[in-house]
Each structure stands twice: as structure tokens, then as C-alpha cells.
Amino acid sequence: MTSHDPGTGFAPDPTIDLQGSPNLIGPKLPIPHLGIKPDTKKPVWYVGAVFLGQFGLFVALLAPVMVSLQLKVASLTDDPAQQASMLATILPGGALAAVIFNAVGGRISDRTIGRWGRRRPWIVIGVTGLAVALLVIALGTNTLTLAVGWFLAQAFANTGFAAYTASLADQLSEEQYGKTSGLVGIAQNVGIMVATWMGSFFTENMLLLFMVPAVIGFIAMVIYALAIPEPVLVKNKYPFNLRELLSTFWTNPIRYPDFGLAWWGRFMIIFASYLFTSFRLLYMQNHLGLDTASAAGAVALGVTIYTVASMVASLAAGWISDRIGRRKVIVAVAILVFGIGTYMLLHVDSVSMFYVVEAILGLSYGAYLAVDLALVFEVLPDRMNTGKDLGVFNMANALPQSLAPGVGGFLLANLGGGTDFTALLVLALAAAVLGAVLTMFIRSVK
Template identity: 70%
Template sequence: MSTAAPDLEVDPTVDPTGSPNILGPRLRVPAMGIKPDRKKPIWYVIGIFLGQFGLFVALMGPATVSVQMKARTLSDLPAEQASIAAAALAPGAIAALVFNALGGRLSDRTRSGLGRRRPWIIGGAFAMCAAILIMAIAPNVVVLATGWFIAQACANMAYAAYTASLADQLPDEQYGKVSGIVGIAQNSAIMAATWLASFFGGTMVGLFMIPAVLGFVLVTVYALMIPDPVLKQNRYPFNVRELVTSFWTNPLKFPDFGLAWWGRFMIILASYLFISFRVLFMTNHLGLEDAAAATAVATGVTIYTVLSMVAGLAAGWISDRIGRRKVLVAGSILVFGLGTYMLAHVDSVGGFFLCEAIMGLAYGTYLAVDLALVFEVLPDRRTAGKDLGVFNMANALPQSIAPALGGMLLARIGGGTDFTVLFVAAAISGVIGAVLTMFIRGVK
């Protein structure tokens, strides 16, 4: 049954017709502030997959593979390569912090004939591609870091609008299944970016730009499938107060949302402390040559992704069926932490593949359920873009912090070749995330 804030049932500031979807059979334009009660068809759910896959294949290529490969062209010393990768990726943390939340707030307030979300999804993805081109041709670490900052800023603006569109469009009964599909898209995008790196690693432009252009096309397809509400005027004008509150949702007033935020932050940090240094682990710890390392990493990512897809589909279905989220979330985080700890004792490619399998099962389960959990603890559906923008900071921020933190641990303590401290830190982070999730009260 639909629910709505009474003052939004009749709203003269909203165009009653909205902006219909441009691709696919016509869907009903959702009413602002009202939870949808009709399931979306399968072709639209495929579009959701394409949108998530597109953004992540474009953005995670640099974050997980390309920048490390670029660093190896700028220095021959293992410790310097780790430091270069960390220095290049670290500024993206600031961009993720600012532009994800800001993008959600702006998309809530956008007046456009194309709707609130669509312009930011397409425009942000296009600008991200331009920034990634800067990274591909960067002659030094300063230009590389600048390109990554711009790419993260634009990608996070687009991702904030994308995530808010899911809250706009989906009924409760599809949360778990779609959350699983989104998780599968994210992991398969990382796998695709890794394989593309193994095919096009001989040229920096191809290494960076092929995933970026592919991502932009897929994101645009999704954006054209959205039936988007249209604002005729803003009831809440954007001012200094609106700007400041874009970056804050009171965790004391909404404790479940705060706990979900920190749980997501810690597991994403644990994950990217691992995946940000896959290539250097294979070359500098296991001693593989560049080509063999790229192939081994791609194989490992494939194992990780296939198992995460299986786990994600099963966990999403189970969570919708039994109506329980947080036990699955916390349990999967603990298993992921175990997998990262095991990596500290790996001394062969086969051992690396085993850890990839364990972590793939755990991470797929986590992603399949966590987004559904978040949708259930949103403070206010009228400001879903803003609140999900704040929540997305917990997803985007550790992706940029992890390379800086991991690079420091690896360069200063591990000398570029000993990954023990890095993986122990990842395991501890995962355990903390699991504990925080279990304190959420509003979700079973």
C-alpha cells in the first residue's frame, strides 16, 4: 500500500505528468514522496543493472587496476609505485566526500523538463569520461591525481542521482532482489574492468578510456529508461543552509541510518584495502611478471565475481522471503574479514584464488542485502536523494581512502612487498562493520 506525507498528496509545485521514460514501454511516473506499490518489469530491472555496471566499470578500472599500471610507468621501484598510486588516488576521497552528498541534494531540487535525476546521471557520466582521459595522458602524478579528483567528483554526482532514482522507483517487495542485482553489477563491473586491463594494458589511452566510454553508454541507456518526476518550482530553495545540510543526516535523530552508514563504510574500506592492491600483490609479493600478474588478477576477479553473483542472487531472494536483512549482512562481513586475514598467509597463486572465492561469496551476500536494508531506514522519502547521497559517502569515501591508507601501510611498514599489515587492517575493519550492523533496531 502506498504511503505519503499528507502535504505531498496534492502538490502544485510538481508537474502532474512528469517526464516519461524515453526507452521501453511507458511506465507510470512515480509521485514524489510516495512509496511505489507496483513492481517494475524485468526489462527495467535489467536497466538498473546496466546503470550500476556502467558507472562502476568506468570508475573502478582506474581505482583497481589502471592507476597501478600507470604508476609502474612512472617508477621502477616497488615502494615508489605504491606511493604514487596512493598519492594519485587520495584526492578522490575529498571529491567523494563533497560531491556525492551534494549531487543527491541537487538532484532533489533540480527543475528540468527531463526530470530531477536524469540530467545528473548523464551529465556526470560524460564529464567523468573527460576526466579519465586526462588521467590516461597524464605525464606525472600531479596531473594523474587532478584527473582522478575530477573523475570522482563527476562520477559521484551521477551515482547519487542513480541511487536516488532506485528509491523513487521501487516498491518494498523488490528491494532485496534489486539490491542483489546491483551488487552483482558492481562486482561484475570490477571483473570486466580487470579483463579489459589485461587486453588493453599495452596502451594507456585504451586501458583508461575503453571502460569509461562503455560505462557512459550503459549509464545513458538506464537514464533514458527512467520515468522521472518534474518540479515546476522548488518548495525548498537551495541556500547556504541547504548546502551545509547536504552533507549531514543526524545519527542521533536517525540512529539506524547512522549505524548502517558506518557499517557500510567499514566493509567497503576492508574490501578496497584488498582490491586496490591486487596487481602489486601479484608482482611485488608473489613475484609475477606484469603480463602474468594481469592474467592472474583477472582470473581471481572472475572467481570472485562469479561466486558473488551466485551468492547475491540467493541472498537477495532469501532476504525478501524471510524479511530479515541484518543477520545476513553481519555474517557476510565477518566471513569477508576472515578471507582478508587469510590473504596475509598466502604465498601462491592458488592460495590467492581460494581467498578470492571466500571473499566473493561473502561480498556478494553483503551487497545483495545491504542496499535493501538502507532503503528501509531512510529518514525521509521526500529527500531520498540527499539522504542516499550522504549514505553513498560511506560507499565512495573508503574507495579513495583505502589506496592512501593501504599505500602508506604497504610502503612504510611492508616495504612494498609485505602485505601482512594491510590485510590484517582490512580484517579488523570488516569485523567492526559487522558489529555495528547488528545494533540496527528498525530492521530484522
Template identity: 70%
Template sequence: MSTPTAGPGFAPDPTIDLQGSPNRLGPKLPIPHLGIQPDATKPWWYIAGIVLAQFGLFVALLAPATVSIQLKITTLTDVPAEQASMTAMVIAPGALAAVIFNALGGRISDRTTSGLGRRRPWIVLGSAGLTLALVLIALATGPLLMAVGWFISQAFANLAFAAFLASVADQLPSEQYGKTSGLIGIAQNVGIMVATWLSAWLSGDMLALFLVPALIGLALMTLYALMIPEPVLKENRYPFNLRELATTFWTNPLKHPDFGLAWWGRALIVLASYLFITFRLLYMTNHLGLAAGAAAAAVAVGVTIYTVASMVASLLAGWLSDYLGRRKVMVAVAILLFGVATYMLLHAETVTAFYLVEAVMGFAYGMYVAVDLALVLDVLPDRENAGKDLGVFNMANALPQSLAPGIGGFLLANLGGGTDFTALLVAALIAAVIGAVLTMFIRGVK
């Protein structure tokens, strides 16, 4: 099916192949015109493909990030302070790779001239590279090789994720943003839940612990890649030079203040989240006093509760934001509630209390992710280069993840002796409060 005309006032663009690259699965869909938001809504099966892809990638990536790496580290040392330091050492370089390759991946996919489209090749190649890199972590014999493997894992995963998220901006009309954002939020949290359960079930087999989630991610991301009706660039319209490379990692917040404020809101809630998530298993063993196996199982139950609460919140918030046309107030309230919930963890002295806090955190985060992506898509500075701008925005996911292990590891190891989580969780609360305040200054979205 050919690309629809751009409409009055748009001259034919010789750099675009009008035939495009049709979807390989499902009934043929119209191929969007490059840089113009589609008017036609996508069918249910296409939205299902988006949701499954998000689920698969988060299973593959979040299993090691939340549990598996910490489980492997507990086999290397049983000293709490050393576990905290090793966790920071392994995870921090990978999060730095996420910062670099998310933005770079978005720019590369914007410029890709493959006959398969701009996004499809990177979704598949990134997922395959992630799978191989996770095998390297599984076979590593020490923290240094684990850190190298995690760096490579995050590099490939974020190449795939940047292309995936840009494809969502390419393909959906505005009226599907809120509901789809809510479903993506559910998929993200269900992915985390499944990842933690897989980690608990496979904890006795290090290769399966890393490989099984990776294969799930590869299969579902590839499935979605085959569903995309892609515009095709015949040639790049922009030179790729040092200036272009530098702007890959930058969207001017003075020129686009709403985008900048949304970026900081995301960065601060992710920082608040990962200050705890990075050390969640250690919280269970060193704060609540559980053995490693019991801690992994308790984390899996807690994440299940978190996920159910987030699913309820995502469905309600996504629908409500589309119905009311309001985004920022809901985002700000969600960030603030999440920060308060992280602080409540200081007063959880039993596993039951931990589960109650997980429910509050899940509701807050589900409400946040359901509305925040819709808010960001509404304030994108340049729709033709959506991959680049979303790559910059996703640095707000990745950069705090690179900072959280170092900040959290310092606070936990040096101020808490590996067992006192007060400084760590107070820092999470402060980050969330600032993020909520900044979000309220966004003007272009109600």
C-alpha cells in the same frame, strides 16, 4: 502518463508538474508521486536497465581504480615503495572528490527543476564528464596530472551515481528491494570483473585502457536514463543556503540511529576492501613475485573467480532476504566473513591460494551487497529527499576509499617496506569485525 494522486490526506502540490517526464524507451510507465514509495512493481526490462547501468558505471570507474592506474604507475617507476606512494597520491584525492560529490550530487538532483526530471540530466552529464576526465588520465605524463584527472573523474562519476541510486529509491516498491539489490550486486561485481579483463587486454595502449571502459559506462547509463518515468519539480520548495549546504553532508545519527549504524557497517567493509584492492596489483608483484603483465592477468582471473562466487551469493542472499524478511544478520555475517578472507591473504603464497581466497571474498561480498542496499532503502529517513540521504550514505563508500590509500600506503611503505602486507591486511580484518558488530545493533530491520 500523469502522476498518480498521492492518496487520501495529501493535498495537491503546486510545485510538482503533474505531467512529469515520461520514459523515452519502453512502454510508458506510471510516474511516481514525489516522496511516496510506489506500490506497483516495475517490469523486467526496467530492472534490466538498472542492472546494465550499474554494470556500465562500475566498468568505467573500477577499471582505473583497481588496475589501470596501477598499470600506468608501473610505467613511471619500478621501485616498490615509490609505486605504493604514487598509487596513494593519485587515488586519495579522487576518493575525496567522491565523498563531496556523491552527497552534493544527491542534494542537487533532489532540487533539480529540469523538464527532463530530477535524476535523468545528472546521470547523463555525470557519465559524459567521467569519460572526458579518464582521457585526461590516459594522456597524463606524471602522477600530479593523474591525480587531477582522477579527482575530476570521481566528481563526475559520483554526480551520476548519486542520481542513479536515488532513482532506484524513487521508482521501486519495497517488495522489489531484495531481488533488485541482489542483481545490482551481481552487476557491480561483473563490472569489476570486466574492468579487470579489459585492463589486462588493453594494457599496451594507455588511451584505450581508460577510454573503452568509459564509453561502455556512458552508453549504458544513458540507456537507463531514457527508461526513467520522472517526477518533475516546477520550483524548489526549500531554500538553498549555507545551512542547506551543510546538511547536504549530514544525516543525524542520533535522530536516525539505524541509518547511522548501516552507514558505519558500509564504511568499514569498504575500508577493509580497499585496503587490499588499492594495492592488489602490488600484492601480486611484490608479495607473490609476479611480473607486471602476469600480475594483471592473474588479477583478472582472480576477479573472475570472485565475481562468479559473488553472483551465486547475491542471487541466494537477495532472494532469501526477501523471503525471510531478514537483513541485518546476513549483512553482519557477510562483513565478518569478508574480513577473515582478507586476513587469509597473508597466508597465500601461490597464485592458486590467492584464487581460493578470492572465491571466499567474492561469496562474502556478494552476500553483503545483495542485502545491504535493501536494508538501507528500508531505513531511509526521508523518502522525498532520498537523493540527499543516499548521497550521505554513499559517503560510506567514498570516504573509506579516500582514507584507504593513505592508511594502506603508510602501512605498506613504512611498516612493510613495500613488500610485507601484514599490517595492511590485519587492519582490514579489524575494520570488518567492528563493522559486523555495529550492524547487529540496527533495530528497525530484522
């Protein structure tokens, strides 16, 4: 289906370029019509580009959250409580950027006029700005510089990620939702694994620690951007005034309750996840008593186990979901099991037990990621403005990534003295249970 052949019953839209912007990598693909679900499956090579884009962005963006920023602050102070306090100051600044630029990035990409299409320019701009911001962090020597750098990193990354996610809704047919969602989940976790291993390789070189992931992310996302067959707007028929700007951050949960419930389910599992993963290195050092080098190595192996388990679960859950036509039950159970896994970390007393829990977390999170994106695509309120609505949804992904480290850092520093993770992990369990319950109230998806 092309932009100039939407099917019977559709009048030509003068605001849409009849030619579109063809993909610049690979065999030429049909250009989707705006506002209509594509009915043609994308080829394997295009799905591979989807995988590559998600992988690259998560290598670049999550390396700081997983390991790099923890190593950076450890290079500035040896005091565990001060390290936790610094992270609690640095990371939450990204929360504001994530909220603003995920939503605004999606809205802007919906409205962008130009021969390169709506999504492609913002994907490239986002990943370029992220690389520059990571350079600022790598060279920073104080808390303020790191906080500013992290704010900019989240701002650019979430602008690009909003356009990337919206492009998936533009391009994929419904029968590819589950399988592609599973591959995207695998890409995310493989990206985290690679980022974590890089942290163990470059512990003594801050420039390489931040910039190698940045370069990988830049190359991968640019390749994906060039693989998109983009619809092109020649005129923006929507006003962009103050009311429009404010509505960018809001999709009415009363009018679209299933979208709202899916939003909160995503928020809760990401919040639960980052309450722990933001402090994984400190957990290994202060809960299990490992030195910095041993802790980094153990975290890297743990993340590898997590990732392999996640890959298996993602492939299985995505295939099963498409096969049986059920989404929300798989999502809710996965969130609940993940929460139980985070609570089990309180009772871990050896590295071997830590690896077992990582496998449980990986299985549950992989199953969740494989099906949740497919669920969200089915409850989107407006196919003409998928960027805006997915931008709002991505706030549930981005906000807890920056909010959880602040909350966790506060709990760890003030209630745990930098070494006791009880309050932090109990909160993670509670968030996951709530997310599972809310997901089960979705009505329009089985």
C-alpha cells in the same frame, strides 16, 4: 501510481508537474509520486536497465582503482616503493571529491527543476564528465596530472551515482528491494571483473586502457537515464542557503541511529575491501613474485572467480532476504566473513590458494551487496529527500574507495617496504569486524 494520482488523503502539490517526464526507452511506465513508496512492481526490462547502469558506471570508475592506475604508475617507474607512494598521492585526492559530490549530487538532484526530471540530467552529466576525466588520466605523464584527473573522475562519477541510487529509491516497490539489490551487487562485481580483464588486455595502450571502460560506462548510464519515468518539479519549495548546503553532508545519527549504523557498516566493509583491491596487482607481483603480465592475468582470473562466487551469493542472499524478511543478520555475517578472507591473504603462498580466497571474498561480498541496499532503503529518514540521504550514505561507499588506497599505500610503503602486506591486511580484518558488530545494533530492521 502516478505523480498526479498519489492516492487518497493527499492534496495536489503545485510544485509538481502533473504530467512528469516519461521514460524515453521501453513501454511507458507510471511516474512515481514524490515522497511516497511506489506500490507497483517495475517490469523485468526496467530492472535490466538498472543492472546495465550499475555495470557501466563500475566498469568506468573502478577500472582505474582495480588495475589501470597501477599499470599507469608502473609505466612511469619500476620502483615498488615509489609506485606505492605515487598511488598513495594520486588516489586520496578522490576522497575529497567523493565526499563532496556524492552528498551535493544527491541534494542537487532532489532540487532540480526541469522538464527532463530530477535525476536524469545529473546521471548524464556525471558519466560524461567521468569520461573526460579518464582521458586526462590516460594522457597524463606525472603525478600531479593523474591526481587532478582522478579528483575530477570521482567528482563527476559520484554526482551521477548519487542521482542513480536515489532514482532506485524513487522507482522500486519494497517487495523488489532484495532481488534488485542483489542484481545491483552482481552488476557491480561483473563491472569490476570486466574492468580487470580490460586491464590485462590493454596493458601496453594507456589510451584504450582508460577510454574503452569510459565509453562503456557512458553508453550504459545514458540508456538507464532514458529508461526512468521521472517526477518533475516546477518549483523548488526548499531554500538553498548556507545552512541547507551544510546539512547536505549530514544526516543526524542521533535522530536516525539505524541509518547511522548502516552507514558505518558500509564504510567498514568498503574500507576493508579497498585496502586490498587497490594493491591487488602489487600483491601478486611482490607477495607471490609474479611478473607484470602474469600478475595481471592472475588478477583477472581471480576477479572472475570472485565475481562468479559473488553472483551466486547475491542471487541467493537477495531471494532469501526477501523470503524470510531479515536483512541485518545476513549483512553482519557477510561483513565478518569478508574480513576473515582478507586476513587469509597473508597466508597465501600460491596462485591456487589466492583463487580459493578470492572465492571466499566473492561469496561474502556478494551476500553483503545483495541485502545491504535493501536494508538502507528501509531505514531512509525522508522519502522526499532520498537523494540527499542516499548521497550521505554513498559517502560511506565512495570515501573509503579513495581513503583506503592512501592509508594502504602509506602502510605498504612505510611499514612494508612495498612488499609486506601484514599491516594493511590486519587493518582490513579489524575494520570488517567493527562493521559487523555495528550492523547488529540496527533495531528497526530484522
